[in-house]
Amino acid sequence: MTTEDTVTEDAVTAQALDSLRGTADPRLRELLTALVRHLHAFARETRLTRAEWGRAIGFLTATGQACTDTRQEFILLSDVLGLSMLVETVHGHDTPGTTASTVLGPFHLTESPARDLGATLDLVGDGEPCVVSGRVRAADGTPLPGAVLDVWQADAHGFYDVQRPDAQPPGNGRGLFTADDEGGFRFRTCVPSAYPIPTDGPVGALLRATGRHSYRPAHIHFIVSADGYAPLTTHIFVAGGDYLDSDAVFAVKHSLVKDFTPTDDPALAREYGVPNPFRHARFDLVLERS
Template structure:
């Protein structure tokens, strides 16, 4: 069967017939069909295709050990959120997932419950706490709670080596016998995603801003349960309705009120009054390799 505009996708898809992995054959065949339909739908020109290849080439060249521009591209196109949503359907009984983001590039330092992850003391002090449970409300002792966030200037530690202490505003905690976790940090604030590369050019060309609302990242896991990658968003933050990476879900928004409680402040090592963010997390039963529920 010869190649033609009408038969192009069929011809290329047929070339995958010998693939030993049926899933690989399915994914590549579908990708080719959608890609060829796109080219035909917009009557893509030679110059536009070359520009697209150039853009993707520069995207790859921008990647480093601490910056993943392709993840950023996936984020701003909404693909990261779609993949997360498809693969982590909760049925309304577990904490919803959201994007990993491009800056979970290092292992978070092990911390003890109550530790202060705000190593340079900048920003508004905040007590972060919550409980990890299964879908029936059963506490999950020994759950791992991995957290990370930007500093008050909107940068992760890996973006500012020599400026921020290594491991600043990151921590890996283990819940107690009641499934509880707590630590000291700073109130998250909104910030722009890196806009000095190809993804920034795309946002500028399409009239979009680069900002994310204030949030704290979480990856939570426990034996016998499916892990969740998620955020908690600050309720009064700008950009909740226009997150550059489409990561906001209503169920993940929390107030961060001021607390005037000298006894609690003393017990947790906070100055009184202080801000507090409470985020309880519910995990589905299963394991990391299970598909959508």
């Protein structure tokens, strides 16, 4: 019998991996095994120090503590590290002829109120008036009547309703719409603006430490669903805006950049119920069969 300490780096990893062999769920076993293997490889490659390990634990603890019912700091962390967009790219529905998918973002945290087609998302009314319209359809052009569109966006100053409840009523910038018999949809809103993601928490500290800006280009979020089709999570981005080439969460795809066209047409403005002139964004949302 020897009293010599023979624990090695490889032995620790082997023991940790062996401890997972009894995991009943095969997918959970696969994920945890890969996670342990890569984490241990990271620690060996970087020669992670005890102090650095402690700071990392503190950072993750602070990230969890920053989460609330209306703020998801872990999604924000995933976003700025590019993980959210990587997962979306691995599993996204970017079949040719369909609308590209992109990240969910950290602000889809409250239920969007049901609204009639043509209703406004802008309950404050201090932004540039805009109409967004189009159709939900299949790649072959077949309209998808009754498709459901969950829409949310920041206000004209770059804040979501949950960020400034003192200045925005609940549900501002949000709406749940049902497409008409031709798959058509339309709603009024304000032109969204570029905005910084929240920087008053751990993710903001990380961005400052790495010399990165915190801005996202102007956009409107959509989740679109229809029977028989894969749900689509996407944005539309305002063409010509800032940060399209340097989105803090890496989510811009060229096909999602759309013109918000200046429109001077009093009759059309009356039809849509907006002041003239206004901006008009037209596009179709094309779903992939499930």
